[in-house]
Amino acid sequence: MRIKFFLTKIGIDGHDRGVKAITFGLRNAGMEVIYTGPWQTVSAVVNTAIQEDPDIIGVSTLGGDYILMPELLNQLSEKEVNIPVVIGGIIPGDVEKEMRKYGVADVFHPGTPIEEIVQRIEKTVKNNKLIKK
Structure with a gap:
């Protein structure tokens, strides 16, 4: 099964070097990656999803x-979109705990090897497919 990964940046964050590297790594691992680029609104992300x-x-x-994550998760829930959401980047430890409480499936920090990211994404997708059955 080829994983279809939707990758985005929400809000005013325009720094995209890291996300472009992740996009490249995931594509090399065989995933289909849809990358919207920076400066997306929450509603645009939901509609694209x-x-x-x-x-x-x-x-x-x-x-x-990352402060926009609760809004994203709420809008996805309101539209009955059952797709796991992960977040990566500069995320303080206390914020990571909050993200997980809101329903973020996984959190990736700078320096996480792409092989580990791929494995964790595959596991998250597999677990979500089992729940949907």
């Missing part, structure tokens, strides 16, 4: 736009 129907959604953050 509905249109593209990915297996997983990834949000990259550097500048603190």
Whole structure:
């Protein structure tokens, strides 16, 4: 099964070097990656998720736009979109705990090897598919 990964940046964070490296690494691992680029609104991300129907959604953050994650998760829930959401970037430890409470499936920090990211994404997607059955 080829994983369809929807990767985005929400808010005003325009730093995209890391997310472009992740996109490249995931594609090399055989995943289909849809990358919207920076400066996306929460509603645009939700609409794209509905249109593209990915297996997983990834949000990259550097500048603190993780504060928009609860809104994203709420809008996905309101639209009955059952797609796991992961986040990666600069995320303080206390914020990571909050993200997990809100329902973020996994959190990736800078320096996580791409092989580990791939394995964790595969596990998250597999677990979500088992839940949907």
